[in-house]
Amino acid sequence: MEFQVLKTERLELVQVSKKHTESYFDIMSRDEVTKYYGMDSLKTIEDAESMIESMHNTFENNKGMRWAILLQNTETFVGTVGLNNLNLRGKKAEIGYELHPLYWNKGITTEAVKEVLRFSFEELQLFRLGAVTYPQNEPSIYLLQRLGFKNEGLLRGYLYQNQQNHDACAFSLLRTEWKQASR
Template structure:
């Protein structure tokens, strides 16, 4: 199974591999990055390596696709973006992403999201993409709305982080919406 590489003006979207483990660790050990992610920070590189393996296995079993966002200019790892809970039969998936603070407010996540949306609808033939955010994750909410996502409702106690449950907003965008 060949991994689908995507391109934007400033990014290569490639398969997450062990060469990205250090960048993943830097993102997933950073409390600012994880503030609205729904997991506790990583404490050792081995956790990032295990996540890389999980991304690969989930791709091979057609459950998800996770891309590393690599800046073309300097080949720097910015973060990841991907499709979770991928169901080609039901023509749906959920999109998720995280990006290092050095790349916040640069438009790179927006570029990557547009590319993933285009690929999902045109190449995978999906009809619906969903997304889940913390209630007050304004940056992600605005990004999703910019790309046509509509809030469908609130999921009560849907996310668990820092020893407590959190409500979440659920969004979706439909093909040809």
């Protein structure tokens, strides 16, 4: 499978690469970003390099895709959006995202996620997209619900972060629901 570059009105979604390492580290080393991410904040630039290498390996093994979210006019790296636990045969994946705090509440994540939903359902022909988030992560829950995701319930002790287990809310969106909502 070839990595697809996606474009929206304001954004270009490209494969995360080594040239994004410092920007990615800047985002993922911030506790306010990782607070509800399900992993501890990155501590070193090498951690960011390892994460980006892992994203490439995951893509090469058809297990996921991660796009850098770039502002079209400046090519500024503002975050990532991606498919985790991709199962092409089973026609399902989970969506995840994070954004630099300077760009919160500007509709950027919504715009990026909408395009990844379109790509996932139309081009990859997935049937189900899941999402997992902390019950306390109200902005993410609001975004998912606005895009038509349904809350499937609580996954007890599902996420491990900061040396303890945390509950998570499970959401899903089916292609049939997406088609109906995007009319």
